[in-house]
Amino acid sequence: MLRRLMMLLALLAVLAGLAWAFWPRPLPVETAVIGKRDILVTVEEEGKSRIREIFTVSAPIGGQTLRIDRHAGDQVVKDKTVLAEIRPAAPGLLDARLNRVAEAAAASAEAGVGLAQAEVRQAEARLAFLKTELSRAERLAAKGTISDSARDKARLEAETAEAVLESAQSALAVRKRELERAEAALIETGTAEGPCCTEIKAPITGQILRVLAESEQVVQAGTPLMEIGDPADLEITADILSRDAVEIVPGAAAEIVNWGGAPLAARVRRVEPSAVTKVSALGIEEQRVPVILDLANPHEARQLGDGFRVVVRIAVWEGKDKLAAPIAALFRQGSAWAVYKVMDGKAVLQIISPGRRNDDxxxxxxxxxxxxxxxxxxxxxxxxxxxxxxLAD
Structure with missing residues (x-):
């Protein structure tokens, strides 16, 4: 009898243990209490800083620039700091054919000078002869030996010969210049002479941002040499998706974060009216709108430079004292949004109507x-x- 009682008690203990083990327990969950709070909706996008006005210094004339000893970051003063110097470039090399042509042209010009010199000597001799004839005619006319008409004819011939001499002398000067030009074409590379040098001075007071042509080289007029700007004159630009850009208005408050320092206050200055098509990292074409922002306190961003990466956070809507629920509590229930409320220790499905939202x-x-x-x-x-x-209990 006692043995049966012990077996019965053991069986009851096993059944009690199984019942306790398989009895449903409350599911542990994280919870949050719904309350009212201010809600700020923002648009966040990567952007970059840039200097508002960048001046590109270019070569005003063609020539050979001397090596530029200025570097990025150097301070410059308007109309005082010499940025670069340009001297005349040496003439180009002549190949065999062009050299022969130049030599022939020089020889031809030299022969032309000789011909012009001979014409000058001929005109001088004729003028001397006609002046002698004019002197003789004037003496004879004074004695009445020849007529006045013969004397006037001699004077005309002398004056004509003088004009011919002047023409021959001018022709000789032209031939000499042609010879100089022909000889100049034979000047070899490295023997060019000319004034040195044309100085290029800073157009503004600021800093050198980039040196585009540091080494000594031959440049054409208009070749960019360096870029200059004022680092204190910064603005921020970001390409915002067009569906988000429609909510951004000029003057909207913004914040510049993740740039390496404390968050910076900013304001939207301009939302450009045209969108551009860009391809995302996933290969998707997107319409993006450039948005320009001004820093509220530029002196706080001294370490920012031109082209630095930043993250722009722009406020598009702000609600005061709004009933808010954590984003982590929402889930889709068919076409509606729902949450689970905790009522009397049980989860109760509740359909809700959401309004504006942010990440939290x-x-x-x-x-x-x-x-x-x-x-x-x-x-x-x-x-x-x-x-x-x-879980908090």
Whole structure:
């Protein structure tokens, strides 16, 4: 009898243990209390800093620039700091054919000078002869030996010969210049002579941003040499998706973050009217709108330079004292949004009407009241009526 009683008690103990082991327990969950708070909706996008006005210093004339000893970061003063110097470039090399042509042209010009010199000597001799004849004619006319007409004819011939001499002398000067030009074509590389040097001075007071042509080289007029700007005159630009850009208005408050320093206050200055098509890292074409921002306190961004990467956070909507629920509590229920409320230790499915949202919370316009407790990160184990217990308890 006692043995049966002991076996019965052991069986009851086993059944009690099994019942306790398989008895459903409340599901542990994270919870949050619904309350009112201010909601700020922002648009966040990568951007970059840039100097508002960048001046590109170019070569005003063609020639050979001397090596530029200025470097990025150097301070420059308007109309005082010499940025670069340009001297005349040496003539180019002549190949065999062009050299023969130049030599022939020089020889031809030299022969032309000789011909012109001979014409000058001929004109001088004729003028001397006619002057002698004019002198003789004037003496004879004074004695009445020849007529006045013969004397005037002699004077005309002398004056004509003088004009011919002047013409021959001018022709000789032209021939000499032609010879000089022909000889100049034979000047070899490295023997060019000319004034040195044309100085290029800073157009503004600021800093050198980039040196584009540091080494000594031959440049054409208009060749960019360096870029200059004022680092204190910074602006921020970001390409915003067009669907987000429609909510941004000039004057909207913004914040510059993730640039390597403390967040910087900024304001939207301009939303450009035209979008551009860009391809994302995933190969998707997107329409993006350039948005320009001004820093509220530029002196706080002294370490920012031209082309630095930043993250722009622009406010597009702000709600004061709005009923808000954590984004982590929401999930889709068909075509609607829903949450699980905790009521009497059980999860209760609740359909809600969400409003504006940011990365953390969403405005609730219907379905919840202040003080309601909702479940965060609802799992597949949750269902309407399932017993739950908060991890915070």
């Amino acid at each position: 919370v969403v405005e609730v316009t219907a379905g919840l009241t202040a003080g309601d407790v909702v479940i965060l990160h609802p799992s597949d184990q949750l269902a309407n009526g399932v017993r739950v217990t908060s």
